[in-house]
Amino acid sequence: MTITEREQHILECLRADPMISQQALADRLNISRSAVAVHIMHLMQKGYVAGKGYILAEQSYVAVVGGANIDLSGRSAAALRMGDSNPGSLSVSPGGVGRNIAENLARLGSVVQFFSVVGQDAWGDQLLAACRSAGVGVDHVLRPADVSTSVYLSVLDADGEMKLALNDMAALKYLDATALEKRAGFLDRAPLWVLDANLSEESLYWLFQRRAHQRVIVDTVSAAKVGRLIPYLDRIHTLKPNALEAEVLTGVVVQDAASAKQAVAVLHDKGVERVFLTLGGQGALYSVSGSSLWLDALPVQVVNVTGAGDAALAAITHATLQDWDAEHSARFAMAAAALATTSAHTIHPHLSETALLQLLEASDAKIP
Structure with missing residues (x-):
């Protein structure tokens, strides 16, 4: 322009x-x-x-476009009893897939500009304050007068595994093609985009049509939303699905490392250059152009799994900016996911590149 x-x-x-x-x-x-x-x-x-x-x-900066919301999380003190009141603990923290990735990235040392929507309310103020505190640029975040900040509600069992979640992301309707067009220059100048599947079909269409030289890294968010990405798989550099999301995209039922490789092969055939397919506590498969690496989950005391995927994708993005090789990138992402699960907060307050490298060194030292 x-x-x-x-x-x-x-x-x-x-x-x-x-x-x-x-x-x-x-x-x-x-x-x-x-x-x-x-x-x-x-x-x-x-x-x-x-x-x-x-x-x-x-x-140079990474442009992250996606959801921002308040995370309300409840963890049962014992085995969950459905249809009943369960004793446990409750927490409130800044969240949203796109926002979490942006903050994780900034904490790792990358320069980040975030584009999303929050309300002109106390929770919106809290989200922006958390971003600024971490070093995330938020000058492009929209704050319409007639919208409430989005909310994500999760229920965890006694082991920290998510059993149910609800989300109200209606605010993202304001992040439409018109809003994106007004910020086209800001997006054009970023060499790398990170998108999440909370974005509407209209927004995703605009972004992938606009994409030129940018590498696009995408978080699939959920099995309910990942289908929006199907038309654009050949334009995605890096994709991070879990087992259910990979099944929606490929038709392959993913249960273990072998079936994960089958699903990843389908995604490569559809044009995705790099895939990080996560299987929770089992581990993850990292694959670049058909050369894959299986990684076991790092042994840590799990408190809350909610932010693990966002931390892993931020780590992959940071590694991409540093031009790290596939194995180092994959292990760095696993360390980010592991560290994230050890905190009650969605984002670990002590996340940094140094902290993850130290965690990897400590993990290696335990291997005979």
């Missing part, structure tokens, strides 16, 4: 002083502060400015 002469002048000022205030820019260019704000908004929409501060587009 082209920029005006005035926008070019503002860009030059921002390059010289990224922390300059809008009023200082207005004084320097002899225009009003409100005019500066409008020009900066246009530069953000065109992708030349990626966030406050001001982060210029020359700084």
Whole structure:
């Protein structure tokens, strides 16, 4: 997208002083502060400015597009009794597949810009504050006046395994083709996109039609939503399904490593370059262009499995940006998933690249 002469002048000022205030820019260019704000908004929409501060587009970033919600999680103190009140514990934390991946990525050290929708309510404030605290750019998050922040409710058994979940993601209807088009420049300038299947069919169509040089990494979210990805499998660089989601995409019933390989072969035939197929506590299959590697789950004390998949996908994305080889990338992702399950929160508060590498070293030391 082209920029005006005035926008070019503002860009030059921002390059010289990224922390300059809008009023200082207005004084320097002899225009009003409100005019500066409008020009900066246009530069953000065109992708030349990626966030406050001001982060210029020359700084490479990952664009994460997907859901943001509050996680309400309940864990039973004993075996679940369906249809009855179960003693247990309850927790509230920031969540959403896209948002979780974005925060995990930032904690690992990647530069991230997040695009989603939250309400103008206390939970929306909490989600954005958590993102900013982790270093995630949220200047492109929409906050319509007439929408409530999305909520994800999960029920876990005494072992931390999820038995039931409900989600209200109606807010994402605002992240439509029109909203995406207004931010086309911001998306175009990111070399890598991370998408989740919470996005509507309209949004996914726009994104995959718009995709040019970007590598696209996709989280399948759930068996109910993964079918939306079927038309675009040949445009997906990396896909992270679980067993149920892989079955929807391939027709293969995945129960073990052997059946996982069959499903992954089908996905490669459909055009997916790289697959990370997870089987919970059994482990995962990591496959790149037909060369696969099975990895056992790391032995840890499981507290909550809710954020394991999001952490694993963030780790894969971070490894992709670092150009790590397949085995190191896969093991790094397994470490991220394992660490995530040891916290009651959806995102482990001490997640970092160093923490995961140390976990891998400790795991290797236990192997005779």
